[in-house]
Amino acid sequence: MAASGFAITPVYRRVLLKISGESFCREGESGISMTEVASITRQIHQVVQAGVQLAIVCGGGNILRGRQFAEISETIVPSTAHYMGMLATIINGLALQDALESIGVPTRLQSAIRMEGVAEPFIRRHCLRHLEKGRVVILAAGTGSPFVTTDTAAALRAREIDAEVVLKATKVDGVYSEDPSKNPHAIRYTDITFREVLDQNLQVMDAQAMHHCMEHGIPIVVFNYRRADNIARVISGERIGTRVTVERAAPTSQHN
Ligand code: UDP
Numbered sequence: 001m002a003a004s005g006f007a008i009t010p011v012y013r014r015v016l017l018k019i020s021g022e023s024f025c026r027e028g029e030s031g032i033s034m035t036e037v038a039s040i041t042r043q044i045h046q047v048v049q050a051g052v053q054l055a056i057v058c059g060g061g062n063i064l065r066g067r068q069f070a071e072i073s074e075t076i077v078p079s080t081a082h083y084m085g086m087l088a089t090i091i092n093g094l095a096l097q098d099a100l101e102s103i104g105v106p107t108r109l110q111s112a113i114r115m116e117g118v119a120e121p122f123i124r125r126h127c128l129r130h131l132e133k134g135r136v137v138i139l140a141a142g143t144g145s146p147f148v149t150t151d152t153a154a155a156l157r158a159r160e161i162d163a164e165v166v167l168k169a170t171k172v173d174g175v176y177s178e179d180p181s182k183n184p185h186a187i188r189y190t191d192i193t194f195r196e197v198l199d200q201n202l203q204v205m206d207a208q209a210m211h212h213c214m215e216h217g218i219p220i221v222v223f224n225y226r227r228a229d230n231i232a233r234v235i236s237g238e239r240i241g242t243r244v245t246v247e248r249a250a251p252t253s254q255h256n
Contacts, residue, residue: 006229008050011237014131015054016163017044018154018205021061023169023225024092030062032092037099040169043231044136045105052235053131055161057139057154058096060088066146082146086113089150093140094118106135112144112153124160131161148208155209159216166218167234168205169225174242175202189242197244204244213244220244 023040024032048054066082073081090111097107108130111119120126122139130137142153151168158166175197178186194214197204204210204222213220221234223241233240 006046006232008047008052008232009236010047010050010052012164012235013053014161014163015047015052015165015167015235016154016158016161017054017056017167017169017231018151019056019058019096019169019225020150021059021063021088021092022171023062024058024095025062027171032062032095034095034099037095040225040231041096041099041103041105043225043229044100045103046229046232047235048105048134048136050232050235051134053134055127055131055137055139055157055163056096057142057150057157058089058092059150060085060092060142063088063091079146083113086141086144086146089142090115090119090140093138096138100136106133107138108135109138109140112139112141115141127161149206151205151209152212155205155212155218158218159212163218166205166213166220167231168220168222169231170222171224171226172222173224174222174240175204175244177202190239191243191245191248193248194244194246204242210244214246217246 024037026033026036064085066085070076070078070081093109097109100107109119110122110127112122114121127137139157142150154166174188175192176186176188180186194210198210221241221243223230223234225231230240
């Protein structure tokens with residue numbers, strides 16, 4: 001998926017992009033495929049060139065999810081499993097960093113767990129300085145605390161760095177009324193409120209992340225990053241994917 005000559009006219013100055021671990025591997029596989037990583041870095045390059053300040057929270061589910069791992073292992077303590085999950089996000093962060101730098105995007109990797117040899121500690125003021133200098137800041141190790149996910153980390157960091165929006169990059173086109181792979185008549189929402197998402201138990205981000213964004217009025221856009229230029233299009237304010245806001249922007253929905 002190559003980024004084309006799409007001309008970006010950013011409507012956001014500072015953006016928090018959440019990339020799940022599944023974006024780092026091939027469909028149905030685990031681990032890291034640098035080919036998959038490259039498909040997202042080209043788009044990141046595109047938006048950074050347009051002057052958008054970009055912080056990225058990366059997940060770790062392609063390597064290990066704490067809760068699942070604790071469930072299948074008799075001897076592992078749940079908190080240890082979650083720390084392992086956080087370390088998985090560092091591995092992804094390192095891969096993303098080198099992939100971005102290889103195409104000329106300046107980056108910094110910041111970790112919520114101290115790891116001086118490979119990453120800077122997350123320090124808000126340093127993070128902001130990097131962003132102002134045009135560096136992509138990759139935020140790894142989630143919140144640094146067990147029992148939550150990187151969705152929650154994305155929501156918390158978005159507020160901390162004053163990001164105007166959380167972009168949730170996924171492999172589906174947005175938020176649906178039902179699973180579109182099971183029901184072809186499922187409706188994709190273009191605009192929906194946090195309250196509707198929570199009441200209908202729709203899958204956007206985990207509940208903690210949702211509540212945080214709702215409370216602080218940080219919109220979330222869920223979109224398919226695998227379509228060419230979609231990150232640039234979302235950042236240009238195009239109405240793709242699903243936009244989750246405190247108040248409904250416009251009463252629109254469309255069939256799959
Ligand atoms: N994790 C954690 N605290 C955090 C963020 C993540 O304990 O603040 C652990 C948790 O076990 C999680 C794993 O790290 O399952 C990987 O993150 P996540 O599942 O959010 O990755 P994604 O689903 O985005 O790939």
